[in-house]
Amino acid sequence: MELLQRFLKGEKPAIARVITKIENGTDPKLLEDIFPHTGNAYYIGITGPPGAGKSSLVNAMVPKLLENNKKVGIIAVDPTSPFSGGALLGDRIRMNDLALNENVFIRSMATRGSLGGLASKTKDVALVLDAAGFDYVLIETVGVGQVELDIAQVCDTTVVTLVPESGDAIQAMKAGILEVADILVVNKGDRTGADRLIMEMKFAFELRVHNSDWHYPILKTTAIENIGIDELVSTIKSHKEYLEKSGKLETERKNKLVIRVNELIEEKIKTHLHEYVIDQKQLKKMIDKAYERKITPHYIIDEIAKKIF
Numbered sequence: 001m002e003l004l005q006r007f008l009k010g011e012k013p014a015i016a017r018v019i020t021k022i023e024n025g026t027d028p029k030l031l032e033d034i035f036p037h038t039g040n041a042y043y044i045g046i047t048g049p050p051g052a053g054k055s056s057l058v059n060a061m062v063p064k065l066l067e068n069n070k071k072v073g074i075i076a077v078d079p080t081s082p083f084s085g086g087a088l089l090g091d092r093i094r095m096n097d098l099a100l101n102e103n104v105f106i107r108s109m110a111t112r113g114s115l116g117g118l119a120s121k122t123k124d125v126a127l128v129l130d131a132a133g134f135d136y137v138l139i140e141t142v143g144v145g146q147v148e149l150d151i152a153q154v155c156d157t158t159v160v161t162l163v164p165e166s167g168d169a170i171q172a173m174k175a176g177i178l179e180v181a182d183i184l185v186v187n188k189g190d191r192t193g194a195d196r197l198i199m200e201m202k203f204a205f206e207l208r209v210h211n212s213d214w215h216y217p218i219l220k221t222t223a224i225e226n227i228g229i230d231e232l233v234s235t236i237k238s239h240k241e242y243l244e245k246s247g248k249l250e251t252e253r254k255n256k257l258v259i260r261v262n263e264l265i266e267e268k269i270k271t272h273l274h275e276y277v278i279d280q281k282q283l284k285k286m287i288d289k290a291y292e293r294k295i296t297p298h299y300i301i302d303e304i305a306k307k308i309f
């Protein structure tokens with residue numbers, strides 16, 4: 001219990017230990033102990049393609065968020081994809097300086113190969129930072145895939161970052177990332193094409209703006225020169241205010257709990273299925289038969305389903 005007390009006081013080593021325990025799933029009761037202390041932090045997601053300047057934005061935003069004695073917890077989710085990792089690493093902004101601030105805590109999360117479960121674990125780690133008393137929990141995710149979309153589900157405000165080059169905008173739209181954006185940021189505003197991208201995005205957002213009382217702002221920033229950061233932070237704060245005043249913060253957080261519970265049910269059922277219900281030997285036999293076109297995959301499913309239901 002001593003760990004929990006030190007954790008609740010906000011001691012960094014205790015926070016780190018609690019996160020590790022939660023990540024490893026070694027102490028199932030721990031989440032129960034901390035959960036009553038959650039619900040006070042405001043969750044901000046920063047997502048977008050590799051190298052868009054998400055970390056640079058976080059770096060620039062944090063000093064503003066720390067004003068008025070606030071505390072900021074940061075989770076950097078890195079799927080360590082062979083495509084986006086490696087080569088970019090040397091160029092990557094590290095948030096080490098921030099970590100020295102006593103009101104800032106940074107945690108990196110990597111998948112080390114398996115994508116499954118990363119989003120789920122990130123959500124639990126966000127709860128840990130929430131319970132530890134951070135006013136803002138920032139979650140940076142690389143890419144525009146399912147993990148990002150899943151993580152966006154727990155964020156109160158999701159900021160999607162695009163950059164003028166390399167058709168990011170089209171990629172983003174394909175991946176459905178615009179649907180989760182509350183605020184769109186066109187970073188690297190110092191590069192040519194930024195204004196054009198903003199115009200394109202205004203067009204893409206038109207329908208959403210039309211159908212909502214939130215105006216889906218599109219902002220231009222140059223993170224490395226600290227340009228546009230004040231406006232970004234104040235826009236996040238107005239989104240928070242909008243959610244609070246309209247009552248949407250409560251309804252959306254309840255929705256998020258529904259989604260989370262469903263997700264956990266699915267996880268549980270999946271594990272249970274693979275560990276206890278499906279006889280792997282028998283499955284292999286049936287796969288052989290399916291390979292020989294003697295039975296269909298649907299038949300296999302029906303056989304398995306018979307046992308469950």
Ligand SMILES: Nc1nc2c(ncn2[C@@H]2O[C@H](COP(=O)(O)OP(=O)(O)OP(=O)(O)O)[C@@H](O)[C@H]2O)c(=O)[nH]1
Nearest residue numbers: 050051052053054055056092093142188222223224
């Ligand atoms: N010209 C210009 N470069 C920028 C700007 N913001 C970030 N960069 C540079 O872009 C590169 C990537 O920045 P990061 O902040 O690491 O981007 P990221 O999105 O966090 O990258 P990953 O986490 O690797 O996906 C770095 O070399 C930054 O210095 C900007 O506004 N203008």
Ligand SMILES: [Mg+2]
Nearest residue numbers: 054055093140
């Ligand atoms: Mg980064």
